[in-house]
Amino acid sequence: MKILRRRCLKTGTIFLITLTVFAMTFIIREYSKDKREIPFHMFHYPLDINLREVIINISKTGKTSVKPINVYPYTYVKRKENICESKEEITLLFMIKSAPGNFDQRQAIRETWANRKYFKQDIIRHAFLLALTTNASINDRLSLEEETHNDILQMTYVDNYYRNTYKTIGGINWCVKYCPKAKFVMMVDDDFYVATDFLLEYLHGLPSSTVRSLFAGYVFDDIPQRGPTQKWYMPYEVYPFDKYPPFISAGAVILSMEFVKKLQIAIPFTKHFKFDDVFLAIIVYKLDVKPINLSGIHIIKRIPFEDEQFNTTIASHFYANPNDMRTAWFYHLKTLSFRNS
Numbered sequence: 001m002k003i004l005r006r007r008c009l010k011t012g013t014i015f016l017i018t019l020t021v022f023a024m025t026f027i028i029r030e031y032s033k034d035k036r037e038i039p040f041h042m043f044h045y046p047l048d049i050n051l052r053e054v055i056i057n058i059s060k061t062g063k064t065s066v067k068p069i070n071v072y073p074y075t076y077v078k079r080k081e082n083i084c085e086s087k088e089e090i091t092l093l094f095m096i097k098s099a100p101g102n103f104d105q106r107q108a109i110r111e112t113w114a115n116r117k118y119f120k121q122d123i124i125r126h127a128f129l130l131a132l133t134t135n136a137s138i139n140d141r142l143s144l145e146e147e148t149h150n151d152i153l154q155m156t157y158v159d160n161y162y163r164n165t166y167k168t169i170g171g172i173n174w175c176v177k178y179c180p181k182a183k184f185v186m187m188v189d190d191d192f193y194v195a196t197d198f199l200l201e202y203l204h205g206l207p208s209s210t211v212r213s214l215f216a217g218y219v220f221d222d223i224p225q226r227g228p229t230q231k232w233y234m235p236y237e238v239y240p241f242d243k244y245p246p247f248i249s250a251g252a253v254i255l256s257m258e259f260v261k262k263l264q265i266a267i268p269f270t271k272h273f274k275f276d277d278v279f280l281a282i283i284v285y286k287l288d289v290k291p292i293n294l295s296g297i298h299i300i301k302r303i304p305f306e307d308e309q310f311n312t313t314i315a316s317h318f319y320a321n322p323n324d325m326r327t328a329w330f331y332h333l334k335t336l337s338f339r340n341s
């Protein structure tokens with residue numbers, strides 16, 4: 001009897017301790033969780049208006065009753081209206097985001113995937129999107145490059161990774177104004193290998209319903225980084241929601257001009273956001289468009305030409321080395337001609 005009671009007491013004590021530990025854990029977790037974070041299903045972002053209505057009104061009448069809040073403050077060093085001169089429709093325009101000092105990367109791209117001589121069926125064009133630099137020697141070399149190749153579009157702010165949203169907006173504004181004949185646009189970083197012919201094949205196969213709002217690439221479903229030392233730190237005060245809308249990695253974004261035009265109208269009515277991929281994703285989410293996750297686009301790992309996935313790769317990140325770029329491209333051409341012979 002005594003033994004039994006002692007055992008009951010012991011079980012009771014263990015139970016109590018366990019319960020306390022659970023309760024404490026729960027309380028600590030609840031308190032450390034930031035109460036300011038709002039669940040994504042309550043997502044809204046300035047301006048809280050019907051963006052689609054704004055786009056419809058502006059496309060139809062050029063007017064809307066809403067005042068813009070995010071007017072683009074920059075312009076271009078040179079307007080470069082002749083980049084897209086063409087009698088016929090341009091199938092694809094590459095807008096290649098590049099840093100002023102990346103001369104060799106740009107040269108490798110000109111010689112490989114952006115070179116028109118490889119694409120006889122389609123008209124393609126490209127422009128490198130750059131901003132300003134304060135480095136005099138880079139500037140000298142840049143003006144020489146600009147005169148030689150006529151493919152440098154320079155925006156009037158000083159280049160910096162965290163200003164990429166300005167680069168994206170500047171590029172979108174430019175192509176709507178000076179390259180409206182292009183049917184498709186790819187915004188891509190200068191450290192990407194692109195299999196342009198595979199991309200064209202994909203684009204030609206799209207139904208017009210998809211073309212209307214084409215927004216494709218590598219889709220991420222991600223949460224904001226809240227640590228002040230993290231690379232993509234995002235304070236609660238700026239973005240209080242517990243996740244981002246699904247976004248396409250800004251390294252490689254494929255769009256139709258039809259959709260670029262809608263984005264261009266929507267941008268001034270959407271509050272600025274530091275990360276260009278999330279900025280576009282916010283607009284796209286508000287427009288009820290679903291980003292397309294393309295399996296041929298590789299962002300987090302590089303696909304070298306020896307990889308078995310290379311022959312289905314549309315674009316691969318981590319090709320900053322110009323020699324790797326050339327090797328991959330010429331290997332690609334070789335397998336293509338082998339396939340076609």
Ligand SMILES: *[C@@H]1O[C@H](CO)[C@@H](O)[C@H](O)[C@H]1NC(C)=O
Nearest residue numbers: 050053054057063064065066
């Ligand atoms: C769009 O146009 C309609 C008709 O003129 C107007 O009633 C409506 O307020 C406009 N909405 C926006 C957001 O501009």
Ligand SMILES: *[C@@H]1O[C@H](CO)[C@@H](O)[C@H](O)[C@H]1NC(C)=O
Nearest residue numbers: 101102134135136137138139
């Ligand atoms: C300018 O750029 C060149 C080439 O990248 C570099 O060697 C040099 O250190 C830079 N100068 C300054 C002042 O940053």
Ligand SMILES: *[C@@H]1O[C@H](CO)[C@@H](O)[C@H](O)[C@H]1NC(C)=O
Nearest residue numbers: 218219220221246293294295
């Ligand atoms: C998109 O596709 C890749 C595979 O290509 C996958 O790893 C990734 O999780 C997908 N993204 C989403 C949001 O499902």
Ligand SMILES: *[C@@H]1O[C@H](CO)[C@@H](O)[C@H](O)[C@H]1NC(C)=O
Nearest residue numbers: 306307308309310311312339
């Ligand atoms: C790609 O290469 C693999 C072998 O590396 C081969 O099995 C596959 O059939 C190829 N796919 C295409 C589309 O050529």
